[in-house]
Amino acid sequence: MENINKDNRKSKVLHVRLSDSEYQSLLLKANIANMNVADYTRSLIAEGDVIYVDKKEIRELNFQLRQIGNNINQIARYINYRRIKDDVPHQEIFTIKDSLKIIAYMTQKTLDAFNVRKHRK
Structure with a gap:
């Protein structure tokens, strides 16, 4: 159980530079998906797409x-x-x-x- 917790610990930080329009697009898409920006970005990295289901x-x-x-x-x-x-x-x-x-x-x-x-x- 302890190994699982160590694997899930989020100790790495990603810094990305975005233009204003890219940042606004990211905020909008995360909001539409009912996610915060961090969860939305993790989902994109892990799964490639974020599908919003209305x-x-x-x-x-x-x-x-x-x-x-x-x-x-x-x-x-x-x-x-x-x-x-x-x-x-x-x-x-x-x-x-x-x-x-x-x-x-x-x-x-x-x-x-x-x-x-x-x-x-």
Whole structure:
């Protein structure tokens, strides 16, 4: 455990000269990434890129997924109700299944795009 702490100790200092515009750009990018300049710079050195993920986008995606879940529950209740009353037309079931496949595909594409951005760091 002691070796790990020694390896993580930040004892080296890096001095870099920047122009005003470069420095402002660095401050802006660190701020956008919700990081201080030191952490942002370390991330650039260690990983090559800093990927900013907009939490607002993630919240919107979660909201949309919850809405889709609500819609699916309504569809399931409708189908169960129709089964009790009478037979559900097969075409209706196939249409619903196709719609669910499209939703699943679109959701997966969105999550894959997010994961690619997240892991590209």
